[in-house]
Amino acid sequence: MSNPKFRRLALIGIGLIGSSIAHVVRREGLAEEIVISTRSAHTLRRAEELGLGDRYCLDAAEAVEDADLVILCVPVGACEAVTRWIAPALSPGAIVSDVGSTKASVVRQMAPHLPDNVHFIPGHPIAGTEESGPDAGFADLFRNRWCILTPVEGTSPDALERLAAFWTDCGSMVDTMDAEHHDLVLAIVSHLPHIIAYNIVGTADDLAAVTKSEVIKYSASGFRDFTRLAASDPTMWRDVCLHNKDAILEMLSRFSEDLAALQRSIRWGDGDALFDLFTRTRGIRRSIIAAGQETATPNFGRDKPGESERR
Amino acid sequence: MSNPKFRRLALIGIGLIGSSIAHVVRREGLAEEIVISTRSAHTLRRAEELGLGDRYCLDAAEAVEDADLVILCVPVGACEAVTRWIAPALSPGAIVSDVGSTKASVVRQMAPHLPDNVHFIPGHPIAGTEESGPDAGFADLFRNRWCILTPVEGTSPDALERLAAFWTDCGSMVDTMDAEHHDLVLAIVSHLPHIIAYNIVGTADDLAAVTKSEVIKYSASGFRDFTRLAASDPTMWRDVCLHNKDAILEMLSRFSEDLAALQRSIRWGDGDALFDLFTRTRGIRRSIIAAGQETATPNFGRDKPGESERR
Numbered sequence: 001m002s003n004p005k006f007r008r009l010a011l012i013g014i015g016l017i018g019s020s021i022a023h024v025v026r027r028e029g030l031a032e033e034i035v036i037s038t039r040s041a042h043t044l045r046r047a048e049e050l051g052l053g054d055r056y057c058l059d060a061a062e063a064v065e066d067a068d069l070v071i072l073c074v075p076v077g078a079c080e081a082v083t084r085w086i087a088p089a090l091s092p093g094a095i096v097s098d099v100g101s102t103k104a105s106v107v108r109q110m111a112p113h114l115p116d117n118v119h120f121i122p123g124h125p126i127a128g129t130e131e132s133g134p135d136a137g138f139a140d141l142f143r144n145r146w147c148i149l150t151p152v153e154g155t156s157p158d159a160l161e162r163l164a165a166f167w168t169d170c171g172s173m174v175d176t177m178d179a180e181h182h183d184l185v186l187a188i189v190s191h192l193p194h195i196i197a198y199n200i201v202g203t204a205d206d207l208a209a210v211t212k213s214e215v216i217k218y219s220a221s222g223f224r225d226f227t228r229l230a231a232s233d234p235t236m237w238r239d240v241c242l243h244n245k246d247a248i249l250e251m252l253s254r255f256s257e258d259l260a261a262l263q264r265s266i267r268w269g270d271g272d273a274l275f276d277l278f279t280r281t282r283g284i285r286r287s288i289i290a291a292g293q294e295t296a297t298p299n300f301g302r303d304k305p306g307e308s309e310r311r
Numbered sequence: 312m313s314n315p316k317f318r319r320l321a322l323i324g325i326g327l328i329g330s331s332i333a334h335v336v337r338r339e340g341l342a343e344e345i346v347i348s349t350r351s352a353h354t355l356r357r358a359e360e361l362g363l364g365d366r367y368c369l370d371a372a373e374a375v376e377d378a379d380l381v382i383l384c385v386p387v388g389a390c391e392a393v394t395r396w397i398a399p400a401l402s403p404g405a406i407v408s409d410v411g412s413t414k415a416s417v418v419r420q421m422a423p424h425l426p427d428n429v430h431f432i433p434g435h436p437i438a439g440t441e442e443s444g445p446d447a448g449f450a451d452l453f454r455n456r457w458c459i460l461t462p463v464e465g466t467s468p469d470a471l472e473r474l475a476a477f478w479t480d481c482g483s484m485v486d487t488m489d490a491e492h493h494d495l496v497l498a499i500v501s502h503l504p505h506i507i508a509y510n511i512v513g514t515a516d517d518l519a520a521v522t523k524s525e526v527i528k529y530s531a532s533g534f535r536d537f538t539r540l541a542a543s544d545p546t547m548w549r550d551v552c553l554h555n556k557d558a559i560l561e562m563l564s565r566f567s568e569d570l571a572a573l574q575r576s577i578r579w580g581d582g583d584a585l586f587d588l589f590t591r592t593r594g595i596r597r598s599i600i601a602a603g604q605e606t607a608t609p610n611f612g613r614d615k616p617g618e619s620e621r622r
Contacts, residue, residue, distance in 0.1 A: 101532075126532045129609035130596070136609070145531055175528075185521045188514070190532035195573065196511055197536070200504060201592040203562070203569045210496050216598045217486075220456055221412075221437045221501035222540055224605045225508070227596035229533055234589035241577045241585050251514070252574050256567070258514045262506065263563050266552045274552050278545035281512040285441070285538035287527045294535045298440035298447070300611035 006031040006166070010067035012060050012082055014038045014047045015233070016128060017099045018073030019137025022052040024170045027139045037063035047134045061089035069166070071123075072098040072110075077239035080109035092117040095159050099125055101186060101236070103150045103179035105243035111152065119159035122150045122179065124186070125172060132233040143171035144292055150179040187247035191240055192255060195248065197229035198237070317342040317477070321378035323371050323393055325349045325358045326544070327439060328410045329384030330448025333363040335481045338450045348374035358445045372400035380477070382434075383409040383421075388550035391420035403428040406470050410436055412497060412547070414461045414490035416554035422463065430470035433461045433490065435497070436483060443544040454482035455603055461490040498558035502551055503566060506559065508540035509548070 009031035011018045018036070025031050036053035037060045038044050048056050057063040064070045064086045072082055079098060090096065096118050100106045103122050114120050127145040129136065147167040151160050164174045177185075204215050204223060215223065241248060265273040288294040295301050320342035322329045329347070336342050347364035348371045349355050359367050368374040375381045375397045383393055390409060401407065407429050411417045414433050425431050438456040440447065458478040462471050475485045488496075515526050515534060526534060552559060576584040599605045606612050 126529045128532070129614075131609050140614075146528055148529075185525050185529060186532065188518055188521055189526055189529045189534040192514075193511060193533035193537055195577075196507060196570075197533075198589055198592050199570050199573050200507055200566060201595055202573075202588050203503075203566045204499050205591060205595060206565070206569070207499055210499055212595075212598075214496050215500055216595070216602050216604065217457055218437045218459075218496060218500045219599045219602075219604050221439070221497065222504035222508075223500040224596075224599050225536055225540055226504055227592070227599055227605070228611065229536055230589075230592040231596040232589075234586050234593070237589050238582050238585040242580055242582055245577055245580070248577060249574065252570070252577075254517070255511060255514045256570065256574075258517070259507075259510050259563070259567065262510050262513075263560065263567075266506075266556055266559060266563075269553055269556070271549050271553055274549040275545050277513050278509055278541075278543075278548050280516060281509050281538070281541040282545070284512055284516060284523075284527070285535075285542040287523075288530045288535050288538055291527050291530075293527065293530050294538070295613040297613070298442050300539065300613040302606040302608070302611040302613070303440075303451075 005029065006069040008033045008035060008067040008069070010035045010037065010064045010070045011053070011073055012037050012063060012070065012086065013073035014043060014052060014134045015073060016132050016136040016141075017125065018071075019047070019050070019052055019134045020127075020139065020141035021071060021073065021137075021170065023137055023139035024142060028169050030166060030169050031069065035063045035067060043134060050134055052134060052137075060085050064089050064091070064094070066091050068094050069163075070094055070096045072100070075236045075239040076100040076102050076106055076243045079106050080113070083110040083113045087113050087115060090115060090118050093119070095119045095121060095163055097121050097123045097163060099123060101190065101240045102244040103182045107150070107152060107179050119156055120152065121155060121160060121163050122152075123163065123167070124148045124150070124182065125167065125170075126190075127172075128232075130228050130231040132236070140171065142167070145172055147172035147174050148182055149174060149176045150182050151176060183244050183247045187244060187251045191244055191248050192251045194229050194232060194237055195241065195252070196255070197226040200226050201230040316340065317380040319344045319346060319378040319380070321346045321348065321375045321381045322364070322384055323348050323374060323381065323397065324384035325354060325363060325445045326384060327443050327447040327452075328436065329382075330358070330361070330363055330445045331438075331450065331452035332382065332384065332448075332481065334448050334450035335453060339480050341477060341480050342380065346374045346378060354445060361445055363445060363448075371396045375400050375402070375405070377402050379405050381405055381407045383411070386547045386550040387411040387413050387417055387554045390417050391424070394421045394424045398424050398426060401426060401429050404430070406430045406432060406474055408432050408434045408474060410434060412501065412551045413555040414493045418461070418463060418490050430467050431463065432466055432471060432474050433463075434474065434478070435459045435461070435493065436478065436481075437501075438483075439543075441539045441542040443547070451482065453478070456483055458483035458485050459493055460485060460487045461493050462487060494555050494558045498555060498562045502555055502559050503562045505540050505543060505548055506552065506563070507566070508537040511537050512541040
C-alpha cells in the first residue's frame with residue numbers, strides 16, 4: 001500500500017457495510033486503529049466478539065475523538081441524529097463520510113451540522129448482499145464494485161483524493177458525481193428493483209387461491225430470483241424509500257406506464273410487441289456480464305451439479 | 312432403474328428442455344432409442360453434432376413412428392401445428408406429453424387432434440435457465456425440481472404412473488393437478504416474475520437521463536438480479552403471454568394494485584407500512600431455502616471471493 005494510511009478510523013454503525021469495511025481495513029492495513037460505535041449494546045458486543053475493531057464505544061462522540069476518518073454506516077434516516085451527536089467531538093481536518101444509498105438527503109441531513117474544519121465527502125459503495133448485521137460482513141464485498149463519491153462544492157481535492165484512495169484500497173473502483181444525479185441513477189438501478197421485488201413477493205404472499213407451499217415449491221420457475229432482494233434489511237429500505245422519494249416516484253411512474261403498455265399488448269394479443277421487448281432486454285445482461293458485474297454462469301451459478309444434494 | 316424403460320422416445324423440439332431430457336435419458340438409460348426432430352435444419356444438425364440422439368428427422372411425423380413416448384418440447388404456441396402433423400403417425404398406446412409452461416391452452420390445442428388410442432398427459436418440468444437452444448441442456452437440470460402433470464379426465468392410471476416414473480428417473484419430484492390450477496399457480500410464480508423482469512429492464516433501457524453505461528456499471532446494486540429472467544427465450548415467453556392471458560392479466564392487476572398502495576406509502580411517507588411489507592417478505596426466502604429450491608449463500612453464491620478476478 002503506497003497510499004498514506006489513516007491513523008484512526010471511526011465506524012459509526014457496524015452492519016453489513018460497516019463490518020465489511022472493518023474486515024478489509026484490517027486485512028489491507030488501511031488504518032492504524034479501528035474504533036467501532038453502534039447504538040445497540042448487543043450489536044456492539046457482537047462486533048467485539050468478532051474482533052472487528054480495536055475499541056468499542058456506545059457513545060458515538062467518544063468514538064470519533066481524534067479520528068482522521070469517520071464513516072457513518074447507519075440507515076440513511078439516522079444520519080442527522082448521528083451527525084448532531086458527533087459534530088462537537090470531531091477532530092479538525094477529519095474526513096467525514098457515509099455509505100448511504102441516497103445522497104441528496106444525506107447532504108441535507110449532515111452538512112448543516114458539521115463544523116467547517118472537517119472534510120465532508122458523502123459516499124456510496126455499490127455493493128451488498130441480502131444479509132445484514134455485523135456477522136454478514138466480509139473483506140471482499142467491495143472488490144470489483146463501484147464506489148460513488150458525491151463531493152459538495154468547495155471540497156478539498158486532497159481530502160477527496162485520500163478518500164478515493166481508501167476505497168480503491170478496499171478493492172473498489174471510484175466514481176464521482178453530484179448527489180442529485182446519484183439519486184436518479186440509483187433510483188433506477190437499485191431502489192426500483194428492490195421496491196418491485198418487495199411488491200411482487202408481497203403480492204404472492206397474499207394469494208389465497210395459490211397456497212404458500214405452492215409458491216415455495218415451484219419458485220425455481222422465476223419467483224425465487226425476486227426473493228433475494230426482498231430479503232434485504234427492512235429498516236435500510238424503509239429509509240431509502242423515505243429519503244429518495246422524488247426520484248423513486250418518478251421511476252415508479254415510468255415503470256407503471258411501461259407495464260400498462262405491456263399489459264395491453266398481452267390483452268390484445270400483440271405478439272410482435274411482446275417479442276420485440278423480450279428480445280431487446282436480452283442484450284443488457286450480456287453487457288453487465290462483459291463489464292464484470294455479473295457471473296456468466298446460468299442461474300447465477302447457484303444450481304451447480306451436486307449443490308442440491310448437499311442441502 | 313427398476314422402472315420399465317421406454318423403447319423409443321421422440322423429442323419434438325430440442326432447445327434447453329428437450330436437450331436436457333436427451334442428456335438425462337441417455338445417462339440414466341430411460342429409453343432404448345432417442346429420436347430427435349426440430350423444424351430448423353441448422354438446429355437439428357447441431358443436435359446431431361452434440362450427439363443428443365440416435366436418429367434425427369426434420370419430419371416430426373417420421374420421428375414419432377413406433378415411439379412409445381413422445382414429448383413436445385416446443386414453444387406453447389406451436390403445439391397445435393405439431394400435433395396436427397404427428398397425429399396420423401402416432402403409435403397406438405403411445406404416451407404423448409409436452410413440457411409447456413401453460414397447460415389449459417396446450418390441452419385445447421392438442422386434445423382435439425390426437426387419436427383415441429394414445430395417452431395424452433400434459434406435463435411441465437419446473438426447471439430452466441436463462442439459456443436456450445440445444446447447447447444449453449444438461450442432465451442435472453431437473454434434479455430436485457418439481458414436474459407437474461395435468462392429466463385430463465379418463466387418463467389411464469398406468470400411463471400416468473409410467474410418465475411420473477420417467478420424470479422421477481430424470482431427477483424430478485412429481486405433482487399432479489388440473490390444468491387451470493397449474494396456470495394460476497404458474498402465473499404468479501413464473502409468468503408474472505418474467506413479465507415484471509422484462510418490464511423493468513425495458514424501463515431502464517429507455518432512460519435518457521441515466522446513460523446505459525451507468526445502468527450496467529452499478530447493476531450490482533439490485534438491477535442485475537432482474538436481467539437473468541429478462542434474458543430468457545423471447546419466443547417462449549411471447550407464447551406464454553399469449554396462451555395464459557387470463558391468469559396473467561389477473562396477476563398483473565393484483566400486482567399493480569399492490570404497487571399503487573406501496574407508491575402511496577412512499578408518497579405520503581408512511582414508514583410503518585413500508586417497514587411492515589419489507590419485513591413480511593423476508594420470511595418467504597427462508598422457506599424457499601429450507602425447501603431446497605434456492606441456495607442459502609448470499610448473492611446466490613455468484614460473488615464468491617476470487618470469482619471477479621477470474622472474469
